[in-house]
Amino acid sequence: MTSRPTLHTSLHNRVALLMALAVAVAAMALPFLGFAPNRLLSGRPVSLWAAVQGLDGVAALIPGLVLLATPFLRQTRIWLGLTIAAGGLFAAGLAWLAGAHAATLAQGASAAARTSFASGFWVMAAAGLLTAVDAARRLGLGAVGRMTAGGAVAGLVALQLASGHLDALSILKEYANRREVFADAVLRHATLVAAALVPTLLVGVPLGIAAHRVQAVGRAVFPLLNVVQTVPSIALFGLLMAPLAALGAMLPGSGISGVGPLPAVIALTLYSLLPIVRNTAVGLDGVPAPVREAARGMGLTPRQIFLRVDLPLALPVFLSGLRITVVQAVGLAAVAALIGAGGLGAIMFQGLFANALDLVLLGAVPVILLAVAADALLSIGIAAATHRVGVLPGRSAP
Amino acid sequence: MIDFERVTKRFGSWTAVDTVSFTVAEGEFRVLIGPSGSGKSTVLRMINRLIPADEGTIRIDGEDIAALKPEALRRRMGYVIQSVGLFPHWTVERNIATVPGLLGWPKARIRDRVTELLELLNLDPRRYRGAFPHQLSGGQQQRVGVARALAAEPRILLMDEPFSALDPITRTSLQTELSAIHHRTGTTVVFVTHDMDEALRLGDSIAVMDHGRLIQCATPLEILTRPASPLVRDLVGREEWGLKRLAVETVGDRARRQESVTGEPLAAETPLHRALSEMVARGTERLPVVDGDGRPAGVLHLSDLVRPVPGGTASGGTA
Secondary structure, eight states: TTOOOHHHHHOOOHHHHHHHHHHHHHHSSOOOOEEEETTTTTOOOEHHHHHHOOHHHHHHTHEEEEEEGGGSSSSHHHHHHHEEEEEEEEHHHHHHHHHHHHHHHHHHHOOOOOEEOHHHHHHHHHHHHHHHHHHHHHHHHOHHHHHHHHHHHHHHHHHHHTTTTTTBBBHHHHHHHHHHHHHHHHHHHHHHHHHHHHHHHHHHHHHHHHHHOOHHHHEEEEEEEHHHHHHHHHHHHHHHHHHHHHHHSSSTTSOSSSHHEEEEEHHHHHHHHHHHHHHHHHHTTTSSSHHHHHHHTTTTTHHHIIIIIIIHHHHHHHHHHHHHHHHHHHHHHHHHHTTTOOSHHHHHHHHHTTTTTHHHHHHHHHHHHHHHHHHHHHHHHHHHHHOOOOOTTOOOOO | EEEEEEEEEEETEEEEEEOOOOEEEETTTEEEESSSSSHHHHHHHHTTTSOOOOOEEEEEEEGGGGOOHHHHHHHHHEEETTTTOTTTSSOOOHHHHHHHHHOOOHHHHHEEEEEEEHHHTTTOOOHTTTOOGGGSHHHHHHHHHHHHHHHTTSSEEEEESTTSOOOOOHHHHHHHHHHHHHHHHEEEEEESSSSSSHHHHOOOOEEEEEEEEEEEEHHHHHHHOOSSSSSHHHHHSSOOOOHHHEEEEEEEHBTTTTOOOOOOEEESBBHHHHHHHHHHHTOOOOEEEETTTEEEHHHHHHHHSSSSOOOOOOSOOOO
C-alpha cells in the first residue's frame, strides 16, 4: 500500500469521482442536444462544445470544474457547501446553454424544426444534481436545508422558463401548443391524487388503529392489502373496469362507468391503503408500553391517552407512510390516463403513441416534480414531528 | 387509610391474589415483597384500579373505590413504575405538570410546584426544567418520575419496583431521598420490591406475599426476628442475618445519651450495621453520636450492638 500513497490520500469522495467521470465522458462522447427538421424525424447530434458560444457560455460551465475537482479535495464543510452550489448551478447552467443554443439553431430553420435535450445533457445534469445530493448528505443538511437548495435550483430553471430563454427548445414548443391542456392536466393529476387520499385516510387510519388494537384485524387486513400492492397497476385498472361498467349499466344516470376518473380513484385508494394502514399500526405499536401504563396510572382518560400520547408519538411513522402514499399515487395517477382518467399521463401517452419524445417529457417531468415536491414537503413535516418527539437516533444522555 | 377486605383476583384459571386482607395506616410506609408471581404488583395495581378486583372490597378512607371514577381515583394517587414511562415528547416540566394540569391548577401554581419538586429531587430547575427525557440518565429519569408522581400532592404514593433498574449507588441515594420525602410529607406509601434489603431499609411495615396469599405483615424487626414461614426466612437470607438485624435500627436507638467521647461522630440516623463497620474500620469500640443538628447525642458502644433484642415495637398491620 505504501507504493501508492498519493492516490490513496488524494481521493476523498468516491461518489463524486464516479459523477465527475460521468460528466467528463458525457461532455466528450455524448450528444448534448439533438436538432431535427421536424418532430417526427430523428435529429442530428450537437456536442456540448458546439453549443458553447462566447464567454457567457464558458462561464456557465465553470461550476463543472468544481465538480471535477471535488473528488480530490478534502471534504470540509465549506467545500461541501460549494459542491452543493456547483452541482445545482451546473444543472441550471446546462439548461441555460441548451436554451441559448436552441435559439441560435432556430434562426434560419423552419418553424417545425426541433431542438431536444440529448443523452449528454441528461447524464451531466443528473450527475451534477447527484453530486449535490451526496454532498448535502455528507454535510448532514436537514430537510429544510435540502429543500432550500432544491428550491434554489428549481428557481433558476423557473427564471429561465419565465423569461422565455428556453422557448426555442422542443419541450417548450410542445408546451406552447398545449398551454391550456397542460394546465388542466396538472390540475386533474393533483385532483386525482387528492381524491384518492380522502377515502384512503378515512378508511386507512381507523383500520390502522383497529389493526394496532386487535391483532386479528391486522392478520386479516395486511395480507389482503399486500396482495393488492402486488397487482400491477394496469391490471388493477383493468380489473375494475368490468364491475364498474356493470354497475353503471345497472344504475343509468349515476355517471358510474368502467373508464374515467372513478376507477382511477378507486385503484389509487386501494394502492394507498397499505402504507397508511401499516404505518398507522406500526406507529402506534411503537409507543412504549410503560409510557401508556404511566399515562393510565396518572389518571388520563383513554381519549386523553390517545390524543396526548399515542397520536404525537405515532405521528412521524404515520407521516412517512403518508409520504410513501402520496409519492406512489402521483406516479400511479399517470398510468390511470390509460383508462381515460386524464392528468399528466394523458400527455405522456399521447407523446408515446405519436413517437414524440418531448411530449412524453412534457408529461413526465411535471409528474417527477410533483412527486419530489410532495416528498420534500412531507419530509419537513416528518423532521418537525420527530424533533418534537425528541427520539432522533444518535442522541444520548449527557 | 387503605383497606383490603378479602380481595381476590383471577386471571383465567390462575389466582393472582387470593382472599387478601390488610390495612395500611395513614402516613405508613408499607412494603409489599415476595417472589415474582406472588401477586404483589397485582395488589398494588388494584389500589388505583389499573386492575379491577374480582371479589372483596378495597376502601380508601372508608370509601369503596369500585364506586369511584377510576381516573379521578388515580389523580389522587402518585404512581411510579420501574420503567419510569416519562412522556418522551414532553419536557421535564410538562411531564411533572401532568396531573396538576389534569386537575386544572393555575399555571403559576404548577410552575412553582415544578420548581419545588425538582429541588426536592436534587435536580437543578434551571438546567432540567426544559430538558427532554432522552437527555437524562436513568437515575435522573426516575427522579423526574418520582417528582411527577408527587406533583399534585397525593396522599398516597404507589411505587412498583421503582429503583430496581438503577445502579446500586443511584438506588441507594434515591432510597435515602424517598425516606426523607416520606418523613417530611407524611404521604402514605405502598412500595413493591423483591429486594429484602430495600424492604428492611424503607418500610415501616413489610407485607410478604407468596402465591397470591399474604404470608406475614409485620415490622422489619419482627420479619427478622419472628419470620412466619421458611419463605420469609429465605427472603431475609441466613448468611448476613445479623447485619440485617442491625440495619433496621439506628445509632440513635442504642446510643448512651449521657456519655461523650472524642472522634469523628456518626449521625444518629445512621443504621447500626454501618456503625459496626465504622468501628471495625477505625479499630475502636466506642463512637461519638450527633443528632440532626450536629449536637452531641451520646456514645455508641460495641457491646450495645450485640445486646439482646429488646423486642419489636409493633406498629404494622396484621396478617
